[in-house]
Amino acid sequence: MAANGPAGNTCNMLQFMKLIGQLKRVPRTGWVYRNVKQPESVSDHMYRMSMMAFTITDRNINRDRCMKLALVHDMAECIVGDIAPADNISKAEKHRREKEAMKHLTGLLQEGMRKEIYDLWSEYEEQSSPEAKLVKELDQLEMILQAHEYEQLEQTPGRLQEFFDSTQGRFHHPEVLQLLKSLNEERAGHIATGSKDSQTTDSQCDRPAGTS
């Protein structure tokens, strides 16, 4: 944070942190439109994405960079909200609004930090690195994992199929594909049984070893 910045900088840091805090109160629009009760926030989503990035083992990938990309990629939504495909706003207009929001947000920071966070957001938007491409896959994977969890929580197996359909062909990284395979298997079990208790499918998994 801005310990030694010019006058007013810490005050700007407070405004930055308050805007970041608004992400807690921006619900993810996809769930709102599908009447999910008490849907997750944008920061909930970015939190788990950053943990997905944390557990990447591919040594050709800069893991720390992935974590930062995950933390930053939806940050503009604290100002512009979570614009969903169903909102009928063009990709170009969505990008324009988010770019403006990111300029405002990062303008509250000191020069070095301003550039770092803005550049991370640009890298993700432009998909200009292997890390940005992988984090985009994590974004989609986190979404369908959440869809599956809502189907389990609401005992409505298969109801959020459209989210799975929207990600067809989007996954390429081997670690993402392996988690996707587990997810699809567990979900198929949930749909097949129409089970009210997701634990019936969990039992397919190995138990953790050496955990106590």
Place this chain on the structure above:
Amino acid sequence: MAANGPAGNTCNMLQFMKLIGQLKRVPRTGWVYRNVKQPESVSDHMYRMSMMAFTITDRNINRDRCMKLALVHDMAECIVGDIAPADNISKAEKHRREKEAMKHLTGLLQEGMRKEIYDLWSEYEEQSSPEAKLVKELDQLEMILQAHEYEQLEQTPGRLQEFFDSTQGRFHHPEVLQLLKSLNEERAGHIATGSKDSQTTDSQCDRPAGTS
């Protein structure tokens, strides 16, 4: 994630990510006990803390390590819940439950990752590094910033004073102290005016420069 792990590992990764996802649905107990409406989740809290860590400029501090500590420090709460002082559970018992939860959670991961995440959690619990100490300050700072925001949102200036009282003397790092100063100034303005519009105090801050 576990691309090349032993059989069953990816399935365990799915269970790990599902447990992490439960943090979205664990409300922060302090707010629940004070009847805050739609309180933040534990992952909301850890998200902003990790962004606070992201903006640390102190070169004597390993910033990436702080971000990871922030992401991990409350992770056990996906299993044991957010145990608050008012729950009358001893610190030792809280630690025991969280340690067990962390062993279970990290037991779902491959060996290297298992150790890294468990060790980060231990480092924070034991406050055994300058980074862990700073992240503890960020934990407290994030809490009182959130308290202030709830007071503003609910137009109840000063109602959550006890959270501020509980942090007296807990802050030492200069960057934390500067943000604390801004926060206390803004909050004092809010309390003094009893204003329904927090923007009256925001105007004390410099406007961002060069943001468009």
